[in-house]
Amino acid sequence: MDEFDEIVSSCTPRETGAVDIYQNTVGLACPSCDKPFDDLIVSKEFTRLNLSRQMDICASVHEGNPVLFTHRK
Numbered sequence: 088m089d090e091f092d093e094i095v096s097s098c099t100p101r102e103t104g105a106v107d108i109y110q111n112t113v114g115l116a117c118p119s120c121d122k123p124f125d126d127l128i129v130s131k132e133f134t135r136l137n138l139s140r141q142m143d144i145c146a147s148v149h150e151g152n153p154v155l156f157t158h159r160k
């Protein structure tokens with residue numbers, strides 16, 4: 088099991104579909120910046136994400152899918 092799978096299995100699924108959203112309810116650190124993130128977003132299609140809140144985003148790629156870690160301000 089790699090780091091990404093560990094993160095997914097520790098988070099709480101909120102939405103599934105073209106975009107999967109997992110909420111970080113356990114205070115996991117973002118693998119990019121080491122600060123706790125709020126939501127993990129896995130985009131299985133290239134969709135335009137409607138991110139209405141102002142937030143910092145760390146982007147990564149896992150198995151060819153864009154993966155975003157959001158940090159609310």
Ligand SMILES: [Zn+2]
Pocket residue numbers: 117118119120121122124144145156158
């Ligand atoms: Zn981050």
